[in-house]
Amino acid sequence: MNNDLHILTVKEIVTQNFQTAAIFEKYSLDFCCRGGKTIEQACAEKGLDAASIINELSAVSAGAAADYSRFTEWPLDFLSMYIIINHHTYVRNVLPTLFAHTQKVSTVHGANHPEVVKIAEIFDRVAADLQKHMQMEEQILFPYIRQLLDAQQGKRMLTRAPFGSIVNPIRTMEEEHQVSGDDMYEIRRLSSDYVPPEDSCMTYRISFQELQEFERDLHQHVHLENNILFPKAIQLEEELFAKN
Numbered sequence: 001m002n003n004d005l006h007i008l009t010v011k012e013i014v015t016q017n018f019q020t021a022a023i024f025e026k027y028s029l030d031f032c033c034r035g036g037k038t039i040e041q042a043c044a045e046k047g048l049d050a051a052s053i054i055n056e057l058s059a060v061s062a063g064a065a066a067d068y069s070r071f072t073e074w075p076l077d078f079l080s081m082y083i084i085i086n087h088h089t090y091v092r093n094v095l096p097t098l099f100a101h102t103q104k105v106s107t108v109h110g111a112n113h114p115e116v117v118k119i120a121e122i123f124d125r126v127a128a129d130l131q132k133h134m135q136m137e138e139q140i141l142f143p144y145i146r147q148l149l150d151a152q153q154g155k156r157m158l159t160r161a162p163f164g165s166i167v168n169p170i171r172t173m174e175e176e177h178q179v180s181g182d183d184m185y186e187i188r189r190l191s192s193d194y195v196p197p198e199d200s201c202m203t204y205r206i207s208f209q210e211l212q213e214f215e216r217d218l219h220q221h222v223h224l225e226n227n228i229l230f231p232k233a234i235q236l237e238e239e240l241f242a243k244n
């Protein structure tokens with residue numbers, strides 16, 4: 001297992017066993033947008049000890065497989081529905097509260113802690129970007145994946161989408177994931193890994209906890225799309241058009 005962990009990329013390790021995501025999260029190692037590196041490469045960039053992280057990952061990999069590991073087995077329509085119901089709904093539900101909390105902290109504490117003003121500005125952009133992004137997925141990309149599945153099952157004719165190959169909207173979605181991922185990483189950096197200062201009030205502390213949870217959920221969400229749903233949808237489209 002240790003040998004495998006040396007060879008595989010970070011995103012491949014998480015795709016094989018989703019329980020490992022918590023370890024990458026703990027060390028702030030990206031497994032979704034920039035997950036195409038080996039552990040050694042990712043650790044070298046952050047000055048982390050790759051050997052001890054590989055040991056932690058081995059312990060998880062040796063344990064019982066969790067339900068999470070079945071993401072790769074799910075039909076693509078079920079996986080996209082799960083992404084909408086679990087992740088998109090979560091984002092829409094928490095955005096108003098998180099927006100209110102980050103704005104309040106910015107107004108009340110911005111003079112003493114200028115970083116919270118910047119955090120509120122960045123989060124405002126993340127919220128706007130993600131709302132447009134999720135709408136695009138729900139109205140254009142995911143329905144097209146459903147059409148591909150229907151064509152595969154003989155329920156409809158295979159037709160080219162107005163956007164050409166599915167590779168085109170997926171490239172846009174991946175670029176948008178990267179922008180929001182980078183924004184959340186900047187929030188993490190500005191907040192010193194979500195550690196509030198000694199003099200912070202309850203709203204300040206809660207907003208940091210909420211931002212940390214939001215980033216963790218976004219990593220899972222983007223992992224399911226970038227590393228599982230999108231590559232499988234591209235492969236399905238290629239196979240279907242190759243036959244026709």
Ligand SMILES: [Fe+2]
Pocket residue numbers: 133137173177222225
């Ligand atoms: Fe997405």
